[in-house]
Amino acid sequence: MSATTSPADSSTATGGPTTTTTPTISTSTAAATVTNAIVKTVEAIISSTAPAASQSASPSPSGFSTPTQSPTSSSTPTTTASMGGPEEKLSVQDLSQTLQHFGVVDYLVFIAMLAVCAVIGVYFGFIEKKQKAKKKGQLAGKDGAGAAGVEERRGSEALDYLVGGRQMKVFPVALSLVASFVSGISLLGTSTEIYVYGTQYAFILVTLAISGAISWYIFLPVFCNLQLTSTYEYFERRFSRRMRLFGAALFVLKAIVWLPIAVYVPALTFNQVTGIGIHTITPIVIVICTFYTCVGGLKGVVYTDVVQSVIMYGSLIVIMIKGTLDLGGFGVVWRRNQEGGRLNTPDWTMDPTVRLSVFSVFVGGVIFKLQSTSINQATVQRFMSLPSLKHIKQTLYTFTIGLILLYCGCIYIGLVCYATYYDCDPMSTGLAGRRDQLVPLLVMRVLGVVPGLPGLFVSAVFSAALSSLSTLLNSLSAVILEDFVRPKMGKSMKESHVALTMRLVVIIFGISSIFMVYVVEKLGMVLQLSATLQSSLYGPMLGVFTVGMLMPWVGEKSTFVGSICAFLTMAWIAVNAQIANVTGSFRHKKLPVSVENCDYEFDMNRYLNSTSEQEHHSGSSVYHVSFLLYALLGASLTIIIANLATFIFGRQDVKDVDEELLAPFVQRYLRKNKYYEGVELKKRTNNL
Numbered sequence: 001m002s003a004t005t006s007p008a009d010s011s012t013a014t015g016g017p018t019t020t021t022t023p024t025i026s027t028s029t030a031a032a033t034v035t036n037a038i039v040k041t042v043e044a045i046i047s048s049t050a051p052a053a054s055q056s057a058s059p060s061p062s063g064f065s066t067p068t069q070s071p072t073s074s075s076t077p078t079t080t081a082s083m084g085g086p087e088e089k090l091s092v093q094d095l096s097q098t099l100q101h102f103g104v105v106d107y108l109v110f111i112a113m114l115a116v117c118a119v120i121g122v123y124f125g126f127i128e129k130k131q132k133a134k135k136k137g138q139l140a141g142k143d144g145a146g147a148a149g150v151e152e153r154r155g156s157e158a159l160d161y162l163v164g165g166r167q168m169k170v171f172p173v174a175l176s177l178v179a180s181f182v183s184g185i186s187l188l189g190t191s192t193e194i195y196v197y198g199t200q201y202a203f204i205l206v207t208l209a210i211s212g213a214i215s216w217y218i219f220l221p222v223f224c225n226l227q228l229t230s231t232y233e234y235f236e237r238r239f240s241r242r243m244r245l246f247g248a249a250l251f252v253l254k255a256i257v258w259l260p261i262a263v264y265v266p267a268l269t270f271n272q273v274t275g276i277g278i279h280t281i282t283p284i285v286i287v288i289c290t291f292y293t294c295v296g297g298l299k300g301v302v303y304t305d306v307v308q309s310v311i312m313y314g315s316l317i318v319i320m321i322k323g324t325l326d327l328g329g330f331g332v333v334w335r336r337n338q339e340g341g342r343l344n345t346p347d348w349t350m351d352p353t354v355r356l357s358v359f360s361v362f363v364g365g366v367i368f369k370l371q372s373t374s375i376n377q378a379t380v381q382r383f384m385s386l387p388s389l390k391h392i393k394q395t396l397y398t399f400t401i402g403l404i405l406l407y408c409g410c411i412y413i414g415l416v417c418y419a420t421y422y423d424c425d426p427m428s429t430g431l432a433g434r435r436d437q438l439v440p441l442l443v444m445r446v447l448g449v450v451p452g453l454p455g456l457f458v459s460a461v462f463s464a465a466l467s468s469l470s471t472l473l474n475s476l477s478a479v480i481l482e483d484f485v486r487p488k489m490g491k492s493m494k495e496s497h498v499a500l501t502m503r504l505v506v507i508i509f510g511i512s513s514i515f516m517v518y519v520v521e522k523l524g525m526v527l528q529l530s531a532t533l534q535s536s537l538y539g540p541m542l543g544v545f546t547v548g549m550l551m552p553w554v555g556e557k558s559t560f561v562g563s564i565c566a567f568l569t570m571a572w573i574a575v576n577a578q579i580a581n582v583t584g585s586f587r588h589k590k591l592p593v594s595v596e597n598c599d600y601e602f603d604m605n606r607y608l609n610s611t612s613e614q615e616h617h618s619g620s621s622v623y624h625v626s627f628l629l630y631a632l633l634g635a636s637l638t639i640i641i642a643n644l645a646t647f648i649f650g651r652q653d654v655k656d657v658d659e660e661l662l663a664p665f666v667q668r669y670l671r672k673n674k675y676y677e678g679v680e681l682k683k684r685t686n687n688l
Contacts, residue, residue: 091601102274106455113311113459114288117304117466121292124300157495161297161502162229162478168302168385174398176305177382179312179467181372181399182406183262187312187464188269190407191439194414195421196590198344199337200356202411204628205404207365211373212400214366216393218663219374222549224389225660230482231380238548238661239556241487246563247541248483251377254537255476259509260516262468266461267517269440273454278521283514285462286469290510293470294503298385301470308463309402315460316409318453323416323446336419341591352625355588364628371538371631375545378475417442425593429602469513476509477502536574539634540566546635547642549663552670554642555652562642570634576623 159165193201228234232251236244263286267278292300324330337343346361347354354360373379383392417438426432426441440457447453485501486493544563547554595602625633646652659667 102454102458103451105451106273106453106458109452109455110459110462113307113463114285116307117292118288120304120307121294121296121300124297124303125292125295128299157498158229158481158502160299161499162474162481163381163385164298164302166227166385166387168299168382168387170386170391170394170398172302172306173382173386174395174402175309176302176467176471177379177395177399178402178406179305179309179464180378180382180471181403181468182312183265183464183468186407187410187461188265188436188439190410191414191417192435194342194411195417195438196435197356197588198342198591199411199415200344200346200361202407203346203361204365204369205407205411207362207369208400208404208407210366211369212396214370215374216396217665218549219545220380220383220392220396221389221664222661223380223384224392228384229381230479231375231377232479232483234548234661235544237658239544239559243544243556243560243563244483246560247544248479250537250541250567251479252476255472255509256512256516259469259472259513260520262465262472263513264517264520265436266458266465268434268436269461270458271437273440273444273458279517282517285466286510286514289466289469290473290506293473293510294506297502298381298474301467301474302382302385304470305467308460308467311456311463312406312460313409315457316406316413319443319446319457320409320412320416322449323413323420323442326446327416327419333415333419336422337415340418340422342415342418352629355626356628357626360626360628364626364630364632367539367542367632367635368628368630371542371635375542376538377479378471381475381478382471413439413442416446420445421593423594423596424598425595428593428595429598429600431600431602469510473506473510477505480505536570536630536634537567539570539631540638542631543635543638543642547639548661550666551639551643552654552657552662552666553651554646555649557649558642558645559638561645561649562638562640565641566634566637569637570630573623573625573633574630577625577627580623 190201223231223234226234226237230248232244232247235247263282264278266285267282270276270281271278292304296304324333327333327336334343347357349357350359351357352360383395386392386395420442421438426438427435432438432441440461443457444454447457481498481501486498489497540563543566544559547559547562654670659670662670
């Protein structure tokens with residue numbers, strides 16, 4: 001196939017004038033850890049503009065560039081060479097050490113990002129709180145219980161900490177949603193997805209607009225009118241207390257599993273560019289994130305997300321422009337991806353076991369994104385921090401556009417990544433320990449020219465992770481307080497108890513995620529893993545919310561049976577699917593890669609073993625379905641079983657359902673058919 005492109009293309013990928021400017025910097029960095037003979041080899045490689053090592057993301061300003069020589073892996077008889085001379089070629093291990101270069105400026109940039117996040121947390125946790133207390137005192141002195149009373153309710157501990165007093169601004173919340181929605185998983189995983197499977201996944205961008213429209217017309221108006229802090233309070237109002245506990249328990253389970261995944265991805269990046277171990281950096285980052293989330297509340301989370309969003313966008317733009325110029329322009333990027341089979345479209349088939357088919361992308365993808373933008377506690381909580389439905393609509397538009405732009409950047413970086421490594425795949429040679437380290441390798445080559453830019457990228461990846469981590473921790477504090485603790489404590493719960501409970505939740509779950517990283521690193525590709533876990537849990541939840549808002553004839557017992565059956569089924573499918581993925585008993589076919597122009601020593605057996613990933617291991621079991629169909633399957637099972645269960649438990653009288661709990665167009669339909677005999681929408685006061 002065309003992944004092993006012709007040597008003629010190699011000449012277009014050389015780094016141009018940058019490849020001869022700083023070879024000694026790279027070699028001097030490695031001099032402490034490699035022998036003099038290897039140093040001479042590196043200099044020879046760089047001076048001959050050998051591109052494949054550049055593709056390994058050299059930390060030096062020039063990076064390594066792809067060689068114009070023939071294929072080279074000296075571990076086989078065919079790889080001897082065109083290097084000539086008695087000099088020994090650089091091994092994968094030694095080359096990897098030369099790539100683990102993170103300068104003082106890079107560390108300073110990274111530390112500055114963490115410091116800014118901590119400072120924002122301190123501001124909203126201490127300084128702003130003192131300012132509000134002073135303002136409240138002044139109001140009380142002027143008019144007694146009037147404006148001061150309103151201010152006090154808005155400034156209550158739970159409301160202020162969890163939804164920012166419902167006085168947040170549109171643009172910061174939209175950027176916060178983008179930052180937390182993307183996460184480090186998507187930032188690196190999307191680019192890796194394009195490298196491994198091609199542009200099939202890119203078509204999911206279409207579903208973002210569709211899912212946004214569905215959210216606006218069905219789910220968000222209901223949540224806004226009810227002014228809920230925890231979305232699972234809806235379950236108690238519509239169904240029962242046990243449904244509320246069931247939904248909240250699933251959210252907590254999802255958080256426990258997902259938190260370490262969110263921080264593991266940026267830890268891989270940091271390990272790739274610095275050599276510092278994953279289990280060294282994760283505790284540091286998690287502790288800082290836990291700190292500013294604990295003291296700053298939602299406001300601290302949102303405004304750190306704003307800073308982190310700017311870092312992410314800026315980093316992506318720099319990588320896209322510099323990476324394209326280094327390869328010789330957009331034409332080279334496009335041609336190599338086209339020849340490598342990366343410019344592909346979803347398969348035209350209805351087979352659910354096809355990883356990315358038209359059906360799974362455009363139907364499954366809509367539901368997959370819908371459960372993230374419509375009923376996800378972290379997302380809804382952010383929308384509920386806005387003062388009105390008009391502000392929510394503006395935020396939803398801004399969020400959707402911003403998210404599409406960010407995903408487009410990730411997709412294009414995936415194309416640049418393949419164009420750089422098209423004839424020397426770092427994963428096959430062992431230079432990249434995991435596929436999720438491919439983008440960091442590329443970044444070290446592209447951004448190594450200017451001190452501080454690698455630090456900017458690492459900051460961007462950690463920014464994505466920190467935003468998701470802090471958002472989820474804040475949402476956990478809301479769910480555990482509102483759904484588990486407050487109903488038990490009742491009116492006896494003081495403001496001091498509320499404050500302590502929320503902060504303890506953040507601390508406990510933040511610290512526990514440090515230990516869960518050990519489990520996550522044993523699992524498969526993080527994008528698919530994350531989507532699988534999230535969809536298997538939130539699919540049934542989406543089904544429950546859909547039944548609640550669109551099907552007033554379905555009662556609590558029927559819905560509970562449907563949700564339990566769907567959850568158990570999806571859990572079984574998800575576990576077996578991950579086992580099949582790890583053991584290799586079922587495998588989706590990966591696009592071919594090449595090691596044709598590698599100029600360093602590597603184990604050819606590793607490459608030969610990796611070619612088995614290009615073979616499709618088929619199967620007919622239900623847990624072989626595409627990961628994009630998980631949310632659709634979970635939601636569909638809930639809806640179908642719940643409706644079937646009405647034949648056993650009976651249908652609920654529509655008039656017994658408060659119309660505020662139904663989607664607006666369902667309310668209009670019921671009024672038109674006089675189910676509510678002309679009853680107008682109830683006017684609720686804000687739950688301040």
